[in-house]
Amino acid sequence: MDDKTTPIYQPVFLPWHAPVLENMLSLKQQQRLPHAILIDAKSDQDGIGFIWHFMMLMLCEKPHDLSPCGRCQPCRLMLSNSYPDIVYVTLLYDNKNKKMNKNIKIEQIRELIHELHLTRRYDNLKIAAIYPADKMSIEGSNSLLKTLEEPASHTLILLITHNRGKLPVTIRSRCQIWPLDHPARQTSMEWLQQQGMNEAAAEQYIDFSEGDPQLALKLQLGEYASLVNQFKHQFALYLKNEIDVSKLSSSLAPVEVSLVRRLIRRVVTAYCYQFVGLNAKGVVSGVVQKPAAQKVLLLASRLDRQLRVEESNLNLQIQLEDVLISLKQIIKFE
Numbered sequence: 261m262d263d264k265t266t267p268i269y270q271p272v273f274l275p276w277h278a279p280v281l282e283n284m285l286s287l288k289q290q291q292r293l294p295h296a297i298l299i300d301a302k303s304d305q306d307g308i309g310f311i312w313h314f315m316m317l318m319l320c321e322k323p324h325d326l327s328p329c330g331r332c333q334p335c336r337l338m339l340s341n342s343y344p345d346i347v348y349v350t351l352l353y354d355n356k357n358k359k360m361n362k363n364i365k366i367e368q369i370r371e372l373i374h375e376l377h378l379t380r381r382y383d384n385l386k387i388a389a390i391y392p393a394d395k396m397s398i399e400g401s402n403s404l405l406k407t408l409e410e411p412a413s414h415t416l417i418l419l420i421t422h423n424r425g426k427l428p429v430t431i432r433s434r435c436q437i438w439p440l441d442h443p444a445r446q447t448s449m450e451w452l453q454q455q456g457m458n459e460a461a462a463e464q465y466i467d468f469s470e471g472d473p474q475l476a477l478k479l480q481l482g483e484y485a486s487l488v489n490q491f492k493h494q495f496a497l498y499l500k501n502e503i504d505v506s507k508l509s510s511s512l513a514p515v516e517v518s519l520v521r522r523l524i525r526r527v528v529t530a531y532c533y534q535f536v537g538l539n540a541k542g543v544v545s546g547v548v549q550k551p552a553a554q555k556v557l558l559l560a561s562r563l564d565r566q567l568r569v570e571e572s573n574l575n576l577q578i579q580l581e582d583v584l585i586s587l588k589q590i591i592k593f594e
């Protein structure tokens with residue numbers, strides 16, 4: 261065979277995926293697998309790699325220690341991304357508009373349902389995976405609903421999301437929900453050190469990533485710690501009226517958007533907390549009675565909310581300048 265198709269998806273296993281995988285294998289063994297599973301993944305770094313491992317392990321003829329054997333026929337077909345009884349639906353790139361589609365379209369879901377009802381090629385489960393499931397269009401979700409209510413036999417629908425709350429209740433209530441959480445701090449520390457981070461950096465980056473070790477690694481590659489320091493410095497200059505708001509926001513222009521959002525949330529929120537006498541976790545560290553405290557806290561929570569909504573990317577600079585100007589107006593008279 262000369263057909264050397266380059267594999268696109270590869271399985272990824274991380275130690276803290278173990279509980280979910282163990283659960284799956286044990287239910288499979290008892291033939292008690294549900295028809296629909298919603299994986300509620302806390303880390304947005306867990307995506308197709310996790311899904312591929314999950315499905316490959318489920319289909320493997322000789323799994324060992326939560327790893328697929330890699331040699332049986334299902335494993336080989338999964339590794340070459342050519343297993344016939346799998347449908348994977350995700351966001352597609354729109355060639356015409358030259359960008360990713362904002363949602364998973366109804367045509368994709370219809371196609372998936374159609375595939376699920378076709379005869380299986382192998383005597384095993386037929387699996388349909390949807391990621392990120394919260395990006396399904398309303399029409400798409402509605403059309404999936406009927407299949408969730410009346411599942412075809414020998415099928416499993418696997419939904420994966422990082423925003424469970426954004427999925428319609430009707431969908432959530434028809435799935436078994438399996439949480440995939442961040443690991444305990446000690447596990448994160450060990451894993452990051454195995455990836456070559458020293459202990460102090462690992463400590464620091466686990467905090468930056470709010471307990472997500474994969475994100476911690478990504479932030480370190482982006483030299484996030486020095487970005488935080490640079491932005492803190494610029495922010496202090498801004499508060500002292502030494503630079504204006506556009507200079508401050510343009511200092512972030514070369515930085516990747518998701519990092520910028522995280523950076524601002526961290527630095528500005530920390531400043532607001534400190535201003536009203538709270539420590540970084542929002543716990544009272546000293547009694548500070550300032551008339552503007554209430555307003556500053558409201559502003560901090562507005563900023564936090566805005567920056568967590570990824571759809572607001574487009575207006576990031578306007579939002580940031582708006583918040584920074586408001587902040588200065590509030591604290592001016594203290």
Ligand SMILES: [Zn+2]
Pocket residue numbers: 319320321322323328329330331332333334335
């Ligand atoms: Zn195998």
